[in-house]
Amino acid sequence: MSKKQDVALPVIRRLPRYYRFLSYQLEEGRERISSAELSRKMGLTASQIRQDFNCFGGFGQQGYGYNIALLREKIGDILGLNKKINTILVGVGNMGRAIANKMNFESEGFNLSAIFDSNPDAFGKKYQGVEVLDFKTVEEYCQNNDVKAAIVCVPDSAAREVVETLINSGIKVFWNFTHFDILMEYKDNDIVVENVHMNDSLMILRYLSKDI
Amino acid sequence: MSKKQDVALPVIRRLPRYYRFLSYQLEEGRERISSAELSRKMGLTASQIRQDFNCFGGFGQQGYGYNIALLREKIGDILGLNKKINTILVGVGNMGRAIANKMNFESEGFNLSAIFDSNPDAFGKKYQGVEVLDFKTVEEYCQNNDVKAAIVCVPDSAAREVVETLINSGIKVFWNFTHFDILMEYKDNDIVVENVHMNDSLMILRYLSKDI
DNA sequence: CTTCCTCCGTTAAATAATTAACTTATTTAT
C-alpha cells in the first residue's frame, strides 16, 4: 500500500497539531467541527485546512463539517501512530533522562525497547520500566530484537561514533538530539532523520526578539 | 535601527545551521570558503546560500568567496547573539533540568537570571549557578530585574495559568515547551514565541518511517 | 417537500520560495 501521491512536507508537519487540537475538542465532548471554526480556533485559513485534509482523500461532509473522532483517527492512521516500531534510546544524560521520563512513546507509534549508555554507573537503572544496558552490546541487541529506530541523546563529541555503530546495527530511523548531521553523512543508506536542535531553536528566538 | 527589509522566515531558520557549520570550519583552521563548497558540504544549492546571505547585504567577494570568520560574525550579529536579554526558566521537572544544565545561554544571546518552580523541595537548588526561587515571587522579580524572556517547562496542565502570570509580569519572549498555544491566546500582546514541541517532532518521524 | 443555508471538495489565482542564468569583480597563472 503506497501513498496516493507524495504529500508535501509542510502539510505533514501540520498534522500533529491538528491531531492534538482534535483530541482536546473530543475531551470537551464536541462531536463535529467545520473548517471555518477550526480555522478561527487554530489561526489558519479554512482553505488550508480543507486542502490539507484533502491530500488524504477528504474526511468531511458538505453541509455538516468534520466528525471530530473520525478525523482524529484518520490523522492518527496517516501518521502511523497505531503501529509501533521498536526503538532504543542512546545516552541517559540530562536530556536522555528527560526524554525517557517525559515522552509517551506508545501513543506516538514507538515502543521503547531498551536504553543504552556507556557509563557503567547507569547500567541497570530503569526509566519508565525500561532498563539501561551497556552500549557495547547494542549491535547484538538490535539484531535480536528487530529494533528499527534510535533516539540519539549523546554528547556531540560522541555522536559520530555512536551513529556509525547504530547504522551498522541496522537502525534506519533516527530522532537526533545532537548536532551531528546524520542525513548528510549517511544519505545513501535509506534512512530517515528528524532533528531536534534546541540551540537552533533558541537562536531563532533570539532573532525574533531583537525588536522587543 | 530597523531591518533593511523583512527577511523571510525560512532564511532565518537556516542561519543557525550556517553559524554552526562555519564555527566548525573555523575550528579546523579554514579561512575562506565558496558558496559552491558550502553547498556541497551542507547539502544545499549554491544559489540558495548566496541568496540567503544577500538578504543581509552580502559578505563575500567575487573571485574569492567568503571569509569564514567574518561571515560567522555577521550571522551572529544578525541573530543578535552578542546582546544578552535577561531570561528566567520556569519549571524544573525533567525537561527544565535538562535545559538548565545543557544549554549554553550566554553564547546564544540570553542571560539566565533565575529559575522558578512551585514545588518547595526545589527552592534553593542551583543549576549552572542559578538559584531556584518560588514562582509566587516571579512577578516582582521580573519587574525588578528587567526580565524579558521566559523558558516555559511546566506541565501542560499548569501552562495556562503560568503563562498568564508571565504575561502579567511583562514577559514578551517565550521559549515554549508546553502544548499551550501562547501565540493564539495572546496574539494582541506584541509577544514572540518559539515552540519546541517534541511530541509533534516524534509524530513526524513516525510518519517519515512508515515505509521503513 | 421545498427552500434556504451550510460547508466540503475542487479548481483557479496569487504569493512565496527555490533554483538557474547571467554579469561583473577579483584572483591566479602564465
Next chain:
DNA sequence: ATAAATAAGTTAATTATTTAACGGAGGAAG
C-alpha cells in the same frame, strides 16, 4: 601585464505553497 578561471551578486525562471473562488451535496427549517 594579460588571459583564464573563479565565484559573488543579481535578475529571471521555475517550482512550491497558500489563499481565494466556485459549485454542488447535504442538512436544517418551515
